[in-house]
Amino acid sequence: MSAATNETSLTGADIVLKALRDQGVEVIFGYPGGAVLPIYDALFQQNDIRHILVRHEQAALHAAEGYARSTGKVGVVLVTSGPGATNAVTGLADALMDSIPIVCLSGQVATHLIGNDAFQECDTTGITRPCTKHNYLVKDVNNLARTLHEAFYVAKNGRPGPVVIDIPKDVQFAEGSYRTPADSMPKSYRPQVKPDLNRVEEAVDLLAKAKRPIFYVGGGVINAGPVASQLLTQFVRMTGYPCTTTLMGLGAFPASDRQWLGMLGMHGTYEANLAMHGCDLMVCIGARFDDRVTGKVSEFSPNSVKIHVDIDPSSINKNVRVDVPIVGDAAHVLEDMIRIWKARGKQADKAALATWWEQIEFWRARDCLKYEKTSKVIKPQFALERLRAAISGRDDVYITTEVGQHQMWAAQFMPFDKPNHWMTSGGLGTMGYGLPAAIGAQVAHPDALCIDIAGEASIQMNIQEMSTALQYRLPVKVFILNNQYMGMVRQWQELLHGGRYSESYSEALPDFVKLADAFGGVGLRASKVDEVDDVIAEMIRVKRPVIVDMCVDQKENCFPMIPGGRAHNEMLLGPDEKVENATPEDGMVLV
């Protein structure tokens, strides 16, 4: 065959690597198997792209998410067919919910075997269709390069998300022609990034007239790149208005700024939630009115005019009706807002704003995150405050979390002045996310301090990744707030199920210090208040993977809390404030 001898023709596996290089990929996270051996062979024969061998495919996805979120680049994953692909599903769903750009390559059985229940065959495109932004099965090697480039375009443009490319093994062996990225634009997918300026004018007018305005900012501002955070900060400061961020938006606006009210929502601050409830103008930028944020939708911010900036039209008017929808990229929209605000000589209503801030400061004075100071037991909040003190002044700290109470405390107590330094599983709430995500962040920032704030239950879901950390000398820190409970579950059982702690006690825990040791890392434990600082200092000092077993109060609950089905002004502020009549019936069914 002449095509095979043509010098521009490459094998499918070589096309994959060439396309990855042309996309600027430096590192991929993966796990080998029969259906991807040709790609692994091609990997072996080159030095441009680094491969990080994880210990479970789910972790490859989370590591790629950590890498992507901490760099703004696309995270790349390589897994085999069948179980490799099914193990990847949780990570794909996680990336879809949190809008993280991922390209995941999976091996597939040879094209002539597809549909035959061949060894390690599964319908990967079928299984991953609802948990990816898009997916492809490449049956012709001559479509491979174009598909790969298109996948990167789709993953990072518009609302970012995970894309799967399923590549049968015969296609990896076959020879075909290469195409460049510029030659491979998708036919139909063109997300709108520039807003309708009339809408922006309208928004600016409303902003200037507002008496009780608030900025409600989400992960979309982080998706829009660091420049969006800078523009946001500039605009919020120009107006003098208060700003709150979602769990996913932490870092989009500096936490050290007085205009920041903290996180809002179920475990958000008193001042943020009451300001959302009482505002007359809400400017939502890159947030999606999630149920953790709105509480009872029918009573959500009942008297406000709502402006919503989002790149995805399907986020607008999904849960909450808004008055001024603006479709576009957050950075573009903010740039236009600032320009128009200045050009029209707009000013905030100073008197109204002063009254509004007075009200907010009154709420803030409740000091809703306060907790009992005691020397008898380590309060989880205390441990995090000490961690915060130990890292203050450093700007090379990346925090990830698992899922549970510790995650919420981390959100409340860790300060983020910049975007891309905070990685957490918000939408799917995936226990087991934090350690691999910290590994991904550490791969991208080898000299930084990468800390997974963990729970003793969650960490066991991907603890095997300690091996990965050791193998690649990644000095990640696992900071376990060990309360010997699935604390978040226990808290709900306490509030809503009569304190019947069904299966939420963490029985038969491993000795985490010995476990760290067994993996070849460093294990540290603090069980008394006066050990906390030393353990934290040692954790930071050693340049190796560390597990810290921070033995904290077993009974502590996370407040403030808006119980399911309640409105923002029905917050519980502490253990002594019980919910009257528990939760309304319709609230019980909510998670």
Place this chain on the structure above:
Amino acid sequence: MTVRPASPAPTPAIERHTISILVDNEPGVLARVIGLFSGRGYNIESLTVAEVDRDATLSRITIVTSGTPMIIEQIKAQLGRLVPVHRVHDLTLEGPFVERETALVKVAGTGEKRVEALRLADVFKARVVDATITSFVFEVTGQGEELDRFIGLMSELGLVGVSRTGVVAMSRGPGGI
């Protein structure tokens, strides 16, 4: 211009919409659309699909769905963000349009019933596309309700089975989509 907060409407009415979508004719595109509807709990009253432009490999999907105005808006936004979707048109909102459906209706019987079936077929402008001594297959085209009525009448006259195409639709006038 003054904007007042959108007040939550008092239980909005369910509306029926006919949506026309132009998509790349590639494997899996129909699964994506159907998966979107089942996964998000939207209604499908009817769905038809066929290639309409061979050179550009484009297919048109026509979907009849129902929901509150907010749901209908969501459906269109969700369809619009599928990668192989080129355009989404809400024919119900975009002006007058025609909607047609075809059914094949098999009726078996003899004597008076057979004669009556043939007579009614004539009233509904149904064509006989197959005939035996004891049966007919009628082809009838029209609006969905017309077909319902015809089929309803045939059920008294020896209806054996029905096959329907689902709705196809197009806007009136010279404008294309």
